[in-house]
Amino acid sequence: MVKFKNRNAGKKIAILGGGLCGRLLAWRIASISSMETVDNGIIEDIGIKNIELHVFEKGSLNPNLNTTDKASAFTAAAMLSPSSELVSSELEIFQLGQRSLTLWPKWLKQINGQQYFHQRGSLVIAHPNDLAELRQFEKDLRFKLQQLSTKQPSTKQIKTSQYQLIQSQQQLNVLEPNLGNHFQQGLFLQDEAHIDHHPVLNKLIEEAQVLDVQFHQHQPMDIDDPKLSDFDLIFDCRGFGSKQSSNDQAQIRGVRGEVIWLESKEITLTRPIRIMHPRYKLYLVPKPNNQFMIGATEIESEDQSPISLRSSMELMSALYAINPAFSEARILYQDQNLRPAYFDNLPKIQQSESKRQQPVISINGLYRHGYLIGPALIEQAIEKVFS
Ligand SMILES: Cc1cc2nc3c(=O)[nH]c(=O)nc-3n(C[C@H](O)[C@H](O)[C@H](O)COP(=O)(O)OP(=O)(O)OC[C@H]3O[C@@H](n4cnc5c(N)ncnc54)[C@H](O)[C@@H]3O)c2cc1C
Numbered sequence: 282m283v284k285f286k287n288r289n290a291g292k293k294i295a296i297l298g299g300g301l302c303g304r305l306l307a308w309r310i311a312s313i314s315s316m317e318t319v320d321n322g323i324i325e326d327i328g329i330k331n332i333e334l335h336v337f338e339k340g341s342l343n344p345n346l347n348t349t350d351k352a353s354a355f356t357a358a359a360m361l362s363p364s365s366e367l368v369s370s371e372l373e374i375f376q377l378g379q380r381s382l383t384l385w386p387k388w389l390k391q392i393n394g395q396q397y398f399h400q401r402g403s404l405v406i407a408h409p410n411d412l413a414e415l416r417q418f419e420k421d422l423r424f425k426l427q428q429l430s431t432k433q434p435s436t437k438q439i440k441t442s443q444y445q446l447i448q449s450q451q452q453l454n455v456l457e458p459n460l461g462n463h464f465q466q467g468l469f470l471q472d473e474a475h476i477d478h479h480p481v482l483n484k485l486i487e488e489a490q491v492l493d494v495q496f497h498q499h500q501p502m503d504i505d506d507p508k509l510s511d512f513d514l515i516f517d518c519r520g521f522g523s524k525q526s527s528n529d530q531a532q533i534r535g536v537r538g539e540v541i542w543l544e545s546k547e548i549t550l551t552r553p554i555r556i557m558h559p560r561y562k563l564y565l566v567p568k569p570n571n572q573f574m575i576g577a578t579e580i581e582s583e584d585q586s587p588i589s590l591r592s593s594m595e596l597m598s599a600l601y602a603i604n605p606a607f608s609e610a611r612i613l614y615q616d617q618n619l620r621p622a623y624f625d626n627l628p629k630i631q632q633s634e635s636k637r638q639q640p641v642i643s644i645n646g647l648y649r650h651g652y653l654i655g656p657a658l659i660e661q662a663i664e665k666v667f668s
Pocket of ligand 1: 303352361520618
């Protein structure tokens, strides 16, 4: 818990970074503080009252999607896929993901954005030549789910309900009629979801502004900036932007990801499709207005230059293989960004102090899981600071 000089006095809070974490945090603190009472007055007790909240963003809050200088929140696919990610990540990510899957619909309802949340599952498929990859994926997933139910007996149910094996082209086509006819097997992960993230990112700001949060764009800020001298508390949500800052104890790194946005009126998909591949984690995500996003490369590099020819060709040929009708799709734009990650690819909520001894809470390292785990992490941070 943060030690404020006077817990009961009004508080001036700064949030550095207006990407995914910054927006979620600003809206959530403001919405809690605007509630009259929650569960017989707990809100009063945890001290989120009489606050003045400012968000400082280095770039534009509504960036041109074609520009390189923007939050990685805009480049993301915004899949909420705890089970698919479990195969290559820690159980902690799965647990935070499960919690976020329950928080997203509630929070989106509060900002009148429930139409942007789609829980229709996701589908993992493989070309006939890569079926060994699919089988291995299923084995790994089964093993991880078993591990989880041993560690946490209360989650035993999870093991059996998390996915369904698809054994024929007909079964696949019932779920996704527009998949190419050479796909014969797959896994259906029925609890997974995805978000139309661009409107959600805008909505979070609009609703936070209604609750008196003040947003300042084109204002790069460091925790020791003199403009922050009269703030009682600073949240650092700068993602990769906090690299080499004095409070970056665990040393954030950037992991490059490249994606392509397309439009096709001929193809309809209802859920994200993951395509097993020996070298890449490829996925195709349906977006509003006949748009699709194919991604994503994952390269240990902090290079922020445009997508390479090689990545572009590999993503596009994967797309063509899903359904040759994609050859007539229009390329809207190609994009790349850096996922903010720590050495262990796990998120961290850390407390430190500015040179003026103001408490600083940093929420960072969300890596490839910002949407998947964001709400649960913000919930934990708020509890840590105010309860
Ligand atoms: C290709 C790709 C695909 C992805 N797909 C998914 C997915 O499907 N599902 C999922 O859950 N996650 C996904 N992610 C990950 C997700 O985008 C990130 O985890 C998430 O955006 C991290 O949130 P953040 O707020 O920490 O950082 P960001 O969203 O990057 O926001 C940081 C903000 O801080 C600002 N900033 C930086 N420096 C300063 C400064 N000095 N002063 C003020 N502001 C500053 C930046 O301009 C930016 O707006 C993907 C990421 C990429 C790159």
